[in-house]
């Protein structure tokens with residue numbers, strides 16, 4: 521076993537495990553503070569990879585994520601390559617399209633390319649002279665007492681290195697988190713929902729987007745749905761979310777077309793019948809898991825952030841945004857407590873756990889809103905009422921979606937306010953508030 525050198529001197533060493541979205545961003549946050557930062561990523565350098573592994577081609581970036589990018593001077597660069605989505609575009613069975621705006625005029629979420637975002641963040645992290653990126657390093661084991669980590673290399677060898685702080689940003693199936701499970705008073709739950717997802721591509725039509733680009737398109741079919749987000753190359757990435765048992769019922773190309781004919785007829789010519797027949801069987805439907813745990817730290821040695829701390833189902837488009845906000849919250853607490861890890865880590869767990877748990881629940885809720893509620897006249901009416909009340913009393917009534925997506929209102933506070941506001945607007949409706 522090879523013993524890799526680790527730097528000490530007067531600077532503390534922070535090991536960021538995982539060079540995905542949150543890990544790469546976090547490396548910038550720690551480097552900015554002057555720590556010696558070592559990033560360890562199991563995969564090869566995504567910037568050199570011929571084939572980019574992993575799913576979810578694009579992501580919805582919103583205020584929390586943007587604020588975190590702003591902290592490290594990356595907001596403009598990323599936003600300039602994003603496509604604004606101003607509203608949901610609801611596709612009815614008959615093919616009618618009706619928009620439901622996300623917020624006030626000028627408020628939008630951005631469709632960004634996951635691979636490009638990851639590449640840009642790694643390149644930014646590398647601009648700090650005190651940061652080293654180590655690819656092809658898969659964390660196998662680590663010790664909370666010493667901060668000693670063991671990594672597996674693609675050639676089968678092992679490397680060990682030590683750090684003052686280990687930051688687990690290694691995603692939903694975190695290897696860092698495994699050590700937490702062996703400790704007393706660590707709470708952990710994971711739930712696989714019975715639905716899976718499958719990504720399909722809608723190509724450009726005559727060199728242009730096949731549908732209006734500045735929308736998040738939704739085909740809500742009550743018990744399942746398809747969505748589509750635009751990409752810079754004028755394609756859309758369509759994602760079909762559906763119970764696994766429904767996916768499994770479709771076994772032939774003809775059945776795929778039959779299914780689309782029944783539920784998404786307007787999408788067939790846009791995706792293309794031949795592509796549908798082929799692409800449906802390219803990859804099996806993927807699972808979605810929600811992981812909640814607490815606390816997020818062990819002593820002054822280790823902390824979990826991003827999906828490693830809180831994998832959420834994707835339906836609010838907040839997983840990455842919440843992970844990025846984790847970095848800001850940690851940074852704010854570092855300022856507050858003078859970078860004393862023995863105080864910062866427990867405080868971070870205390871502050872952040874309720875918020876990450878709240879967005880996990882909201883993400884579950886938003887699936888029902890997207891696939892079913894948007895079909896209801898009552899829901900649309902209530903949305904209008906909320907928007908109007910927000911216009912009349914902007915400080916008192918703020919729609920839930922606005923709080924979650926366009927502000928940094930703590931997620932758990934947003935949930936509390938939502939319940940309270942719901943009662944107020946119901947009361948106003950009951951007494952015929954002149955709307």
Ligand SMILES: Cc1cc2nc3c(=O)[nH]c(=O)nc-3n(C[C@H](O)[C@H](O)[C@H](O)COP(=O)(O)OP(=O)(O)OC[C@H]3O[C@@H](n4cnc5c(N)ncnc54)[C@H](O)[C@@H]3O)c2cc1C
Pocket residue numbers: 537538539540541542543560561562563575576578579580581657658659660689690691692693694695696717825826827828834836837838839840841842843
């Ligand atoms: C279909 C889908 C759609 C989504 N859409 C959105 C959206 O629109 N908006 C949004 O905000 N979020 C979205 N998300 C969530 C988002 O993808 C995640 O929240 C985000 O990627 C989390 O980033 P992360 O860095 O914590 O984890 P990851 O992006 O998974 O990065 C973890 C990294 O750690 C590495 N790693 C894993 N194990 C090890 C190990 N043992 N040693 C070293 N390295 C390791 C991995 O290779 C990876 O690079 C979506 C998720 C899915 C599945």
Ligand SMILES: NC(=O)C1=CN([C@@H]2O[C@H](COP(=O)(O)OP(=O)(O)OC[C@H]3O[C@@H](n4cnc5c(N)ncnc54)[C@H](OP(=O)(O)O)[C@@H]3O)[C@@H](O)[C@H]2O)C=CC1
Pocket residue numbers: 540573574575576691692693807808809810827831832833834
């Ligand atoms: N909340 C959710 O439902 C989901 C969230 N995600 C998140 O989306 C992001 C990108 O995902 P993507 O790049 O596709 O990641 P992958 O699905 O490719 O997973 C990344 C690594 O995690 C390990 N892994 C994958 N599935 C499992 C599993 N079921 N049990 C244990 N380990 C597993 C694999 O490691 P190994 O090589 O050792 O097998 C894999 O290399 C990540 O943040 C991920 O956390 C991804 C899927 C679902």
Ligand SMILES: Nc1ccccc1C(=O)C[C@H](N)C(=O)O
Pocket residue numbers: 579580608736747834835836837838886890
């Ligand atoms: N990115 C996603 C991926 C999967 C499912 C939903 C989203 C969303 O962003 C939904 C959006 N926030 C909405 O409420 O309409």
